[in-house]
Amino acid sequence: MRFDLTDMRLFLHVIEAGSITAGAERSHMALASASARIRGMEDALGVPLLERGRRGVEPTAAGRTLVHHARAVLQQMERMRGELGEYARGLKGHVRLLCNTAALSEFLPDALRAFMTTHPNVNIDLEERLSDDIVQAILQEEADAGIVADSVDTSGLETYPLRPDRLVVVTARDHPLVAKLRREKRRNVDFMQTLDCDFVGLAGDSALQRHLAAHAARAGKRLNYRVRLRSFDAVCRMVESGTGIGVIPETAAVRCQRSMALRRFRLTDAWAQRQLVVCVRRFDALPLYARQLIESIKSQAMR
CATH class of the missing domain: 3.40.190.10 (Periplasmic binding protein-like II)
Known part of the structure; x- marks a missing residue:
């Protein structure tokens, strides 16, 4: 049984892409050549490595084992190149x-x-x-x-x-939530208390926004985003205008407060103290x- 590095890279590309065609493209290889290499690997092992279907391919149990070992081998080769690069400097x-x-x-x-x-x-x-x-x-x-x-x-x-990564709520200084917390003599806020407010958040498929949406969903709520922007600074500018409130890392809030009229409240929820x-x-x-x-x-x- 002989697999070379090209075989292993090809197989990983096929698994990651979900099809032999896409895997061949990632490997800069003709489809016929890629298919022949996969068949050769299966013949050498005597077991199928892929389950072929209309929607693409999935690894068999043997295929998953090959994925594990191929990644380990290629990682070791990458480590060798990296360490040699300290001397060769061209790698x-x-x-x-x-x-x-x-x-x-x-x-x-x-x-x-x-x-x-x-x-x-x-x-x-x-x-x-x-x-x-x-x-x-x-x-x-x-x-x-x-x-x-x-x-x-x-x-x-x-x-x-x-480093610490506590999440906080930022608001405009005259936002109704500020007055409510002042009446209650509270310096911090529960996430549940904010869920009826309009929000300003990050644009796109932001990991932070998905994280907040998941916690809101557990409370049976859905966050109402008035506007989404591409940076914490832009979020804070819009919050300052009174459009809504935001939930951002405390480091970003402290930095933005130096130049913006904002209020900052720590979230009391355990998941926010990170x-x-x-x-x-x-x-x-x-x-x-x-x-x-x-x-x-x-x-x-x-x-």
């Missing part, structure tokens, strides 16, 4: 990093800029996802590292603390440049 490293909305918006751009300035031969594939989705992706070896809120279950992963952590399967198994990236992110987060 490029590639790190796939997943993160939640708060990390992407508040500190990762500066942290990554510092790393990439000193590591010009390393590319980073950065993607925003929900913390729960990130954990599953790391466990399934679909990414090298992730930055998540510590409110999710990270069993089976190594985690390293980065810590950002970086998670990996095994730190010592990562390529050298991926370990260096994580160390750089940790040092930048503590500033």
Whole structure:
């Protein structure tokens, strides 16, 4: 039984894309050649690796085992290239990093800029996802590292603390919610108390907005977004105008309060009192440049 690296990369591309045709395209290979390689792998093993259907392909039990080992082999090869790159300097490293909305918006751009300035031969594939989705992706070896809120279950992963990520409510200074909390002599607010208000949120498929929508749904409510924007700064500008209230990381709220007429209230809900952590399967198994990236992110987060 002989599989080369091209076979393994092709098979992973087929599984990730859900079809042999798309997998062949990702591998820059003709469909006939890709199909022949898959059949050759199945003949060598004596068992089918794919279940073929009208909607594409799915891995068989043997196929799932191959996926696991192929990822491990290719990761090891990537680690070797990364470490040799320290000497050859001509090789490029590639790190796939997943993160939640708060990390992407508040500190990762500066942290990554510092790393990439000193590591010009390393590319980073950065993607925003929900913390729960990130954990599953790391466990399934679909990414090298992730930055998540510590409110999710990270069993089976190594985690390293980065910085607090408390969620707060921001309002205009004359918003009715401010007067209500003042009458009740409260400095903090329950998320339930905000659900009848109009909201200002992030545009697109934001991980934070999906997180808030899920908590509202558990309370039998649906958040009413008057407007969606592309940054926490833009959200705060619209909140300042009285359009609605927002739920954002406290770090973003504190920064925006320096230049905007806003009020800030901490959410009392346990899920809002979070810590950002970086998670990996095994730190010592990562390529050298991926370990260096994580160390750089940790040092930048503590500033």
